[in-house]
Amino acid sequence: MTAESEGALSPRLRALGLVLFVTFARQLAAFADRWLGEPVASDGAFDAALLTLVQLVRIASIACLVAYVLARQGRKPGELWQRIQPSDLAWGLALSALALLPFAARDLLVYGAPGKWLTSELTARQLRTGTWIGTLGYAMLPELVLRPYVMAETLALGGGLMSVGAGTALGLAFYSTDRLNLVFSVTSELMFALTYARTRRAMPLFLGRWGFRLWVLLHARS
């Protein structure tokens, strides 16, 4: 590594820290709220339409911030993805199925049988307009923007292993989990991180996550 490129790492590290901090500031605040024993500020008190709008603004701001820090470094957001290809759909479907597998294994290990979310009949009961938008946002920001960005930056800063670790940790932080599901969530997120590390394609991640979420919603009973 040359002295010049070492000097260039510092702004990248600063930008990465900033993006992570602004992305997870609300989670940190909610954690601190709970730790202090304060009642957690709840968006649930707002109506669903406003909540969706506010979340869209937050998603857009973080996406714009990533685009901005890249532009400031003379880079383009497009370099985080490869061009959209027809095979993305197949990759996405495969990733959805793979990401669901750890949770199917959990059910078999813990309950002795696959859960209703896997075996029940499909129902569109949960699929309202707001839910559609929500599932898109749920998949877009982390899979099209954050994971590719964080993995690309950590690859440049610390190498492949660190990049996969950071991609997995990002997924875990974004899609919060509980202790029971931790091992299975790590496995699931690792699959997403490994897919990006192997292909450098973000669209399969997005389709995989979206398919994963849709599957759960299509089996939701209430």
Add this chain to the structure above:
Amino acid sequence: MASADVSARVGEEHADEFRVLELGLLLLFGFGASMVASLYSQWHPLHAVHRMRESLDDLAAALPALCLLVYVLGRRGLRLRDLGLTARWSDLVAGLALAVIGSRLVRPSGHLSTSALAPLTLVIVFLRAAHEELIVRAYMMTEVAELTGSAFLAVMGSTCFQALYHLYQGREAALRAAGTFLIFSVFYWKTRRATPLVLGHFGHNLWIYLHH
């Protein structure tokens, strides 16, 4: 060529574009959600706004935006000091004067009570004041003035933008608040000092908070 050089060259070539982009990004980032909620409240009454605004959630909104401001300024080799954030004894006096002027325009309805005073509350109220004054007043006014060359646009842009995201308080209250914002904007235009604004806004908000 090292990426630092590329970055510097890109920054120089597109300096004005970046300034507009940075201003938009900071306003979207710091106030986008508040603006949406405020405009939304004009058609759908909101009852939970105050609950959201008295929690650590405020820190989660204010701190990242301030960090982004520091980052954006840093990319141009500037610091908060360049926006007028200084530490002088006269800032206290000017801040107190601004707080008093603001309190005369917006009168709280409840009785004065110190029961809500807690260190965390003070930190939250202070950071909210710094968030608004440093971004919407000092930074926005500086950028609008330098990009357009118009002091009028800078003062009115800042005042109107701030009033818009206070619409959730009701149109009359937002209009009264706009009077305070206008005085603060003119003060900044004349003095280029941000610390008295932060202190004045903090004192003003604390005064209202103590009457809740």
